[in-house]
Amino acid sequence: xxxLGIETSCDETAVAIVEDGRFVRSSVVSSQIDLHARFGGxxxxxxxxxxxxxxxxxxxxxxxxxxxxxxxxxAVAACHGPGLAGALLVGVSAAKALALAADIxxxxxxxxxGHLHAAWLEEPDLASPLAVLLVSGGHTMVVAVEDHGKYxxxxxxxxxxxxxxFDKVARLLGLGYPGGPAIxxxxxxxxxxxxxxxxxxxxxxxxxxxxGLKTAVAYHLRGAPDSVPADIAASFQEAVVDTxxxxxxxxxxxIDAPTLVIGGxxxxxSRLRERVLxxxxxxxxxxxxxxxxLCTDNGAMIAATAWWRLRLxxxxxxxxxxxxxxxxx
Amino acid sequence: xxxxxxxTATPRVxxxxxxxxxxxxxxxxxxxxxxxxxxxxxxxxxxxxGGVALDAIAxxxxxxxxxxxxxxxxxxxxxxxxxxxxRIPVVGVPTxxxxxxxxxxxxxxxxxxxxxxxxxxxYALYRxxxxxxxxxxxxxxGSPQELAGELAALGDDVLIAGDGALLYRxxxxxxxxxxxxxxxxAWPRAAALLELAAxxxxxxxxxxxxxxxxxxxxxxxxxxxxxxxxx
Ligand SMILES: [Zn+2]
Numbered sequence: 001x002x003x004l005g006i007e008t009s010c011d012e013t014a015v016a017i018v019e020d021g022r023f024v025r026s027s028v029v030s031s032q033i034d035l036h037a038r039f040g041g042x043x044x045x046x047x048x049x050x051x052x053x054x055x056x057x058x059x060x061x062x063x064x065x066x067x068x069x070x071x072x073x074x075a076v077a078a079c080h081g082p083g084l085a086g087a088l089l090v091g092v093s094a095a096k097a098l099a100l101a102a103d104i105x106x107x108x109x110x111x112x113x114g115h116l117h118a119a120w121l122e123e124p125d126l127a128s129p130l131a132v133l134l135v136s137g138g139h140t141m142v143v144a145v146e147d148h149g150k151y152x153x154x155x156x157x158x159x160x161x162x163x164x165x166f167d168k169v170a171r172l173l174g175l176g177y178p179g180g181p182a183i184x185x186x187x188x189x190x191x192x193x194x195x196x197x198x199x200x201x202x203x204x205x206x207x208x209x210x211x212g213l214k215t216a217v218a219y220h221l222r223g224a225p226d227s228v229p230a231d232i233a234a235s236f237q238e239a240v241v242d243t244x245x246x247x248x249x250x251x252x253x254x255i256d257a258p259t260l261v262i263g264g265x266x267x268x269x270s271r272l273r274e275r276v277l278x279x280x281x282x283x284x285x286x287x288x289x290x291x292x293x294l295c296t297d298n299g300a301m302i303a304a305t306a307w308w309r310l311r312l313x314x315x316x317x318x319x320x321x322x323x324x325x326x327x328x329x
Numbered sequence: 330x331x332x333x334x335x336x337t338a339t340p341r342v343x344x345x346x347x348x349x350x351x352x353x354x355x356x357x358x359x360x361x362x363x364x365x366x367x368x369x370x371x372x373x374x375x376x377x378x379g380g381v382a383l384d385a386i387a388x389x390x391x392x393x394x395x396x397x398x399x400x401x402x403x404x405x406x407x408x409x410x411x412x413x414x415x416r417i418p419v420v421g422v423p424t425x426x427x428x429x430x431x432x433x434x435x436x437x438x439x440x441x442x443x444x445x446x447x448x449x450x451x452y453a454l455y456r457x458x459x460x461x462x463x464x465x466x467x468x469x470x471g472s473p474q475e476l477a478g479e480l481a482a483l484g485d486d487v488l489i490a491g492d493g494a495l496l497y498r499x500x501x502x503x504x505x506x507x508x509x510x511x512x513x514x515a516w517p518r519a520a521a522l523l524e525l526a527a528x529x530x531x532x533x534x535x536x537x538x539x540x541x542x543x544x545x546x547x548x549x550x551x552x553x554x555x556x557x558x559x560x
Contacts, residue, residue, distance in 0.1 A: 045398070045549035052402050056413045056539040070414050086399055089365045093406040096369045101383060101414030318373070321365040 001074045003310075004062065004098065005303025006055075008091030009083025009111050010138060011035075011042045013054040015062040016299030017073070021117075021307030022124060026065035027293070027300045030054050037177045041167060042137070048086030055094050062299065070102050075315070077306030080108035081326030083138070088322035096318055105315035107306035112328045114301035115263040116145055118294040121304050126259050126288055131252035133244060133276075136264030136296075137163030137178075140208050140244075142251040143328065145261075148308040153328050154251045155206020162240055163266045165210040169217050169236050173229050183233045184269050190230030192238035195220060199242050206247055206254075213239055237271055245275045252285065260287045268292035330387045332530060333372065333411075334522040337364040337404030338396025338424040339443060339492060344371040345519035346379040346386075350527040352520045353379030364403040372407075388417050388535060390526035392424040392517055394544040395451040395468060396443050401543040409538040418535035420526045423544055425453045425468060427517035428491045430525060432510060433462045437486040442493030443517075445470050450493030451546060452476055470546045473497035480507055490514045 002025070007014040016027035032050045036042050063070065078095035081088060092108065099106035115134050119126060130145040140163075141156035160168070163180055170179025175186065197216050200209045217236050221227060244266075252260055260280050266272065273289050280287030294300065335344040340360035345352045354375045358367055376383060391408035394401045405421070412419040428441030439455040439462060450473055454466035471479075473493070477500045480487050489501055490510035501507050529535065 043549060043552075046552070048398070048402060049543075049545070049549070052406055052543065055406060056409050059410065059413065060539075086402060089399060089403055090406050092365055093368070093403045094410045097407045097410035098414050100369055100372065101411055318369045319366050321363065 001307065002068065002072055003075045003077055003303040003306050004059070004073050005109070005299040005301070005306055006076070006078040006091040006095050007111070007114070007297050007299045007302045008051045008055070008087050009079045009081070010087060010297060011047045012297045013051050013058050014297060014299040015058045016303050017062055017066040017068055018300050018303035018307065021304045022121065024121060024300045025068065026062045027298055028058050028062045028065065029293070029298055030058050033178060040171055040177050044084045044086060047084060048090060051087055051090035055090060059094065059098070070098065073102060073104055075105045075107055075306060075310060076102070077107040077109050077302050079111045079114060079302050080320070081323035082111055083324060085322065085324040088324060092322045099318065105310065106318060107309050108316040108320055109302045109305045109309060110326055110328060112139065113151070114305045116143065116151065117305040117308070118263050118290050118301040119261045119288050121294060121300060122290055123288055126261070127286065128259070129255050129257045130259045130261050131248060131255060131257035132261045132263060133248040133267070134264045135162045135244060135262070135266035137161055137167065139264060140210070142206050142247050144251065144255045144257070149312050151328055154254065155208065155247060157208040157210060159209050159211035160214065162208070162210060162244065163264070165214050165240060166266065168214045172218055172221055173232060180266060180269060183237055184271065186230050187234035187237045187271065190228065190232070190234030192234040194228070194231035195235040197235055197239040199239055202243060202246055206251055208243065208247060210240070237269070241269070241272050241275050244272060245279055248276065249279055249283070252283070258285055260285055262289055263295050265296045267295040330530065331381055331385050332388055332390055332523055332526060333376070333386045334390040334519040334526060335368065335372065335404060335408070336392030336424055336427060336517045336519055336522055337368060337400040338392050338394045339400065339516055340397065341516050342367045342371055343517065343519040344368070344375045345523050346375050346381045347523040350524045352523055353381060355518070355520050357516070357518060362397070362400070364400040368403055368407055384415065386415060386417060388420055388526070388530045390420040390422060390522050390530070391541070392427055392522055393421040393542070394424050395445065395470065395546040396424050398545065405541055405543045409541045413538040419538055419541050420529050420535045421541050422522055422525050423468060424517045425451060426464070426525060427521045428514070429455045429462055430521040431514050432488055432490055433457065435488045437488045438483070440480065440487055440489040442476070442489065442491035444493045444496050448472055450476060450497065452493065468544060468546060473500040477501055477504060480504060492516065
């Protein structure tokens with residue numbers, strides 16, 4: 001069964017074709033980073049306009065890459081939340097138009113559930129329950145995953161997402177946008193113990209808070225303008241990673257999870273990947289780190305999730321819209 | 330030649346199917362700003378009512394605005410992806426043309442308006458010519474006061490229409506040579522789109538799905554602020 005999945009919740013116009021919820025036949029991601037770079041972050045109206053412009057070309061490319069015709073598809077899916085309202089509606093409208101034209105089912109997919117499914121795309125036999133750390137510019141949470149469709153959010157950020165903190169600190173250091181990769185790169189040349197930034201909410205439940213950490217970096221730079229940027233980047237990154245890893249460990253202990261998984265754009269951070277592997281080794285667990293292209297937003301995770309959703313609750317009605325603040329249930 | 334037409338630039342969704350310029354079925358939904366939820370079911374309903382199978386459609390015609398950004402994106406995206414999937418061309422017609430169309434027999438200057446929010450209206454000026462209306466200004470966005478000033482300076486007899494004019498009717502009631510068309514002419518209708526698009530399809534004045542774009546008439550706020558900062 002071939003499903004075409006569309007993802008337009010933020011600044012990537014992405015379309016993929018996945019067979020049987022498992023085999024990625026094509027995955028095309030058109031990034032808008034260049035359009036947003038001069039504004040230092042994603043501008044919702046610009047993102048929505050770019051999605052309208054790009055959507056037909058990205059759909060066409062995904063079909064060609066998979067060697068498919070529209071008539072070969074069995075269903076079409078789109079991310080219908082959470083995300084930017086105007087951006088989500090482009091993907092939802094495109095998917096419903098395809099479903100209408102091809103007379104096949106439409107499936108609306110929760111973006112967060114999509115991220116959880118990215119791990120299974122590479123490794124379908126992960127031992128459950130999974131303790132999943134989802135970190136990106138839009139979300140930061142730890143989730144207990146029992147099975148497809150069975151999730152429990154254990155904790156999430158109370159203010160900024162981790163990726164937002166990376167962007168803001170990168171701006172303070174004059175590193176440009178996007179901040180995650182820039183800090184990751186610079187931190188390799190710095191001393192992570194140079195400055196002891198706070199580890200927000202460590203040992204305090206499963207929730208996160210990153211707004212204070214960003215402020216701490218700003219104060220530090222004001223007090224010590226001659227700080228070595230690489231040291232600040234490394235020290236800041238270490239504080240974020242310490243926090244993320246400790247929450248992931250607490251979550252894994254809570255649900256007695258044999259497997260640790262990470263997802264979301266920040267899951268591409270090299271120090272986080274290193275530390276999660278170490279954590280798994282030191283606690284006798286298995287760690288699964290999907291490749292960066294499956295961690296960041298993509299259409300394959302939407303198509304894969306849709307395959308399971310279709311079996312669990314059938315198609316989504318064509319009179320449904322998008323929900324920018326959809327939660328994981 | 331069967332055409333599928335819709336407009337989603339205002340709070341209303343309007344959909345029609347027709348043969349050449351004549352409507353076989355039309356749906357005009359009440360204002361609701363639920364474009365994404367309403368459009369596809371309305372297309373299904375109109376096709377069923379008109380006895381038209383989707384794969385028999387020769388072209389998709391859509392109102393491209395100006396209007397509500399979110400509504401526009403739903404309409405334009407649906408039109409271009411439907412056209413792509415059905416391998417048929419698409420025709421984009423500015424929504425202001427649709428608001429002006431029912432007034433084409435007026436002997437005065439015709440000024441359709443669309444509420445642009447933030448205290449502004451979208452508008453354009455049209456004059457009657459044999460066989461229809463000819464647009465004699467750019468598509469514009471401005472305050473109702475600016476538009477009223479422009480019309481006062483022109484001095485022509487004017488028939489003004491659309492939800493923008495109704496919302497700011499006080500601005501135009503004062504002008505002696507300006508008459509406000511009633512609420513019946515306030516909304517763009519897909520039936521008007523059908524009549525306007527049919528000759529264009531006949532003349533093959535369509536575009537490829539990936540070329541179709543909404544007529545926004547306004548930069549995004551971020552770009553506007555960025556440009557101001559650059560001054
Ligand atoms: Zn994401």
